[in-house]
Amino acid sequence: MSKLDEHLAKAEGYLGRFRETGVLNHINGEAVPAADGCVFESLSPIDLKPLANVAHGKALDVDRAARAAKAAFREWASVPGGERRKLLHAIADAIVARAEEIALIECVDTGQPYRFMSQAALRGAENFRFFADRAPEARDGKALRAVEQLNLTGRAPIGPVGIITPWNAPFMLSTWKIAPALAAGCTVVHKPAEFSPLTARLLVEIAESAGLPKGVWNLVNGLGEDAGKALTEHPDIKAIGFVGESRTGAMILKQGADTLKRVHFELGGKNPIVVFADADLERAADAAVFMIYSNNGERCTSSSRLFVERSIYHKFTKAVAEKAKRIKIGHPLDPDTVVGPLIHPAHEKKVLSYIDLGLSEGAKIAAGGAKVSGPGGGCYVSPTLFVDANNRMRIAQEEIFGPVLTAIPFDDEGEALALANDVQYGLAGYLWTSDVMRALRFSEELDAGMIWVNSENVRHLPAPFGGVKGSGIGRDGGDWSFDFYMETKNVAFATAPRRISKLAN
Numbered sequence: 477m478s479k480l481d482e483h484l485a486k487a488e489g490y491l492g493r494f495r496e497t498g499v500l501n502h503i504n505g506e507a508v509p510a511a512d513g514c515v516f517e518s519l520s521p522i523d524l525k526p527l528a529n530v531a532h533g534k535a536l537d538v539d540r541a542a543r544a545a546k547a548a549f550r551e552w553a554s555v556p557g558g559e560r561r562k563l564l565h566a567i568a569d570a571i572v573a574r575a576e577e578i579a580l581i582e583c584v585d586t587g588q589p590y591r592f593m594s595q596a597a598l599r600g601a602e603n604f605r606f607f608a609d610r611a612p613e614a615r616d617g618k619a620l621r622a623v624e625q626l627n628l629t630g631r632a633p634i635g636p637v638g639i640i641t642p643w644n645a646p647f648m649l650s651t652w653k654i655a656p657a658l659a660a661g662c663t664v665v666h667k668p669a670e671f672s673p674l675t676a677r678l679l680v681e682i683a684e685s686a687g688l689p690k691g692v693w694n695l696v697n698g699l700g701e702d703a704g705k706a707l708t709e710h711p712d713i714k715a716i717g718f719v720g721e722s723r724t725g726a727m728i729l730k731q732g733a734d735t736l737k738r739v740h741f742e743l744g745g746k747n748p749i750v751v752f753a754d755a756d757l758e759r760a761a762d763a764a765v766f767m768i769y770s771n772n773g774e775r776c777t778s779s780s781r782l783f784v785e786r787s788i789y790h791k792f793t794k795a796v797a798e799k800a801k802r803i804k805i806g807h808p809l810d811p812d813t814v815v816g817p818l819i820h821p822a823h824e825k826k827v828l829s830y831i832d833l834g835l836s837e838g839a840k841i842a843a844g845g846a847k848v849s850g851p852g853g854g855c856y857v858s859p860t861l862f863v864d865a866n867n868r869m870r871i872a873q874e875e876i877f878g879p880v881l882t883a884i885p886f887d888d889e890g891e892a893l894a895l896a897n898d899v900q901y902g903l904a905g906y907l908w909t910s911d912v913m914r915a916l917r918f919s920e921e922l923d924a925g926m927i928w929v930n931s932e933n934v935r936h937l938p939a940p941f942g943g944v945k946g947s948g949i950g951r952d953g954g955d956w957s958f959d960f961y962m963e964t965k966n967v968a969f970a971t972a973p974r975r976i977s978k979l980a981n
Contacts, residue, residue, distance in 0.1 A: 483590065483809035487580040491674075494528035499673050501531045501697055502680045504544035505690025511536040516699075518673055521587035521817040521824075522808065523852030530673050533698035538665065538706035541694035545636035545663035546712045548691030553633045553661040557612035560659060564608030566686040568601040571651075574682060575601075578675055582647055583808040585674045587817035587855065590809050592771055600651035600679075606937045607659040607957070614660050614958050624972040631962040633661030634738065635714035638707040640700075640728075641676070642720045643669035643819050644774040644877075650679055653717045654693070656957035662715075665694045667707055669720075671820050673697050700724060708732045715739065715960065719776070721875075722901070722946045740950040740960045742776065742942055744875040745903030748896040749779035750918070752889075753788045755908035756930070761795045763932040764881070767906065769803055769859045772815055773879035774823075776947075777904045777926070777933050781872055782883040783892050789885040793842060793863050796883070800843040800859040807851040815879055817854035824855035827878035830871055831860060839865040839882065867895050875901070889914060897923045903943035904933065925951070 477485075498515060500507040509515075514532035519525065531537075555563075571578070575597035582593045617629030639653045646668055657664050668676035680695045696703050708716050708731040715738040718728055722743040729739060749767065751760045767779040784792045808816035818824045824847070831845050843861040850856030862882045865872055872882045886892040896905065905924035909915055919927045925943040928934065935941070940951035950960055 480807060480810040483580055483811075486576070487584050487809060490577050490581055491527060491584065494674060494677075498529040499531060499677050499697060501533050501537055501541070502677070502693075502695040503537070503541045504694065505684060510534065510698075511540070516670065518585065518671075519820065520584050520854070521819050522584065522854045524821065524854055527585060527674065530670070530697050533667075533696035533703045535702065535706035537696045537698070538703055538710060541665045541696050542636060542707070542710045542712040544691040544694050545665050548689060549633075549636055549663045552663055552689060552692045555661070557614055560611040560661070561608045563687055564604050564611065564655065564659060567683050567688065568604035568608065570682045570686045571597055571601040571604065571679075574678070578647055578678060580809065581674050581678065582672075583816070585672045586643060586646065586819055587808050588645070588771055588774075589813040589816045590811055591813065593808075596645065596648045599648045602937070603648070603651040604655045607655040610955075610958070611659040614962065617964070624970060624974055626969045626971050628967050628969070629964060630967075631958065631964050634961055634963050636663045636665065636712055637715045637717060637961065638710070638713045639664055639666045640704055640707065640716065640718045640720065641666070641668050643671035644771065646672045647675040647679060649719055650676055652952060653719070654679075656952070657717070657961050658688075658692070660958050660961035662961050663692045663694075665696060665707060665713065667696050667698060667703050670697065670699055704728075705731055708737065709735065711735050713737070717960070718742070725948070738960065740952070741948040742952065743903070743946060743948045744877075744901055745776045745778070745943065745947050746781060746873065746875055746899045746901040747777060747779050747904040747906070747924070748781045748783055748922075749906035750783045750892050750896055750908065751785065751788075751792060752892075752909040752911070752914070753785040754910045756910070757788065757792060757795070759930075760908040761792060761799060763906065763908070764796055765799045765803075767932050768881045769800065769815060769879045772818055773859075774819060774877055778877075779904075779906050780876060780881060781896075781899075782881055783886050783895055784883060785892075786885040786887050789883070793861065793883045796881070797842040797861050800861050800881075803859050805848055805850055805856055805858060815856075815859055817850060817852075817856050818878060819855070821855055823877070824857060827857055827876055827880065830874070830876045830878075830880060834862050834865070834869065834871040834880075834882070837865075837869040837871065839863065839869060839871060842883075844879070867898055873899055889918065893918060893921055897921075900946040901943070902945035903947035904928070906932070
């Protein structure tokens, strides 16, 4: 039996429970259907066949979940940090024990290749361990001395929070948001993306099997316009953590305004990779290919704009094109597959429309540029490289969120910087040069929340993660996560009798 056949057989076994019972909501420790009994279908992007019926939660379901989170909050917030640390480590252990199940279901649900999703569960467990170890210190603050006064700061969990996660890496991104919320002492209502709901159901089950109390973590499936809107407007939800499109982030900001919701947004990106002639060009080409074509190009930190110094532009883009043409497109459960099917027919249509748009704008295709016939007949699009483009084209300005790269030449450092910054987004940037002073200058001026110099995207969990401009508000990672999920309080103690002004004799 080939590895693909083995994965197919195991995946079908794991999916059996979802086919039989559907994907239910999880409220106050119980698996429940939507209050009105409505469901929607989850399709596999591999063959466009239904995977399961999913509970279609709406305002009433969100209200039940929010009330459960509110009822559980005080008790959970009072659990000592050391106890929360033990419990979050237990959740991480339980995730590792079911890592294969998580990976295979994620592949079938999203179309993401196994070579990347095989690490998704392990990264999720790492997220839980990282924040678990910080739970005992989450409430700590500072002693700030003034004349005849001692100020003591501390932090407390903000309350029940709403977490809305995207479809591109649903399991890992759910852990990235939920683990720090739990470590801080918050309770959670989670709404996963409707295109990829399966592993969110696994995750909440795993957490409660590891000992998480009922009501601390609640799950409501649904669409953005009903369940999402109800969550962002609910008065018992004190904050919203969201990963997704910039337009959706703007809608959430408006919806939460009446209840003064705190928000954390990790939104879209049109991230530049800037390559100077003095760079290690072979490594830079490999990094450019990896950062746009891995994970099907469906990730916020993809480097979708390639700026290359004009003297090496043709040589470098030719190398990138040749590498792109050699990428294996195939079934996501095949360990050799690099690019699998895109998440959904609607998204495939969007990506293909941008390829047509690029051609109509005058750009030329150096690699890919078409739908391909992959196993199962699903949403397969070839890794695509546009050349002879300019920064005013829509393919250079708008987030495509697929395996499409647009290459543009530049003449000098000033032009490269101006081109890189001339976009509404500012999530990530990648710079390749052997000139240290240039690297320092350029990264200082680049409009991006995260920049990697002579490297692809390598995450360091204590480091801040987030963007500027249209790419988001706030930072995840390290202590920055606790800044979002917790309120800071200051208590001032007089250390000597103070003269108090008398307003009346």
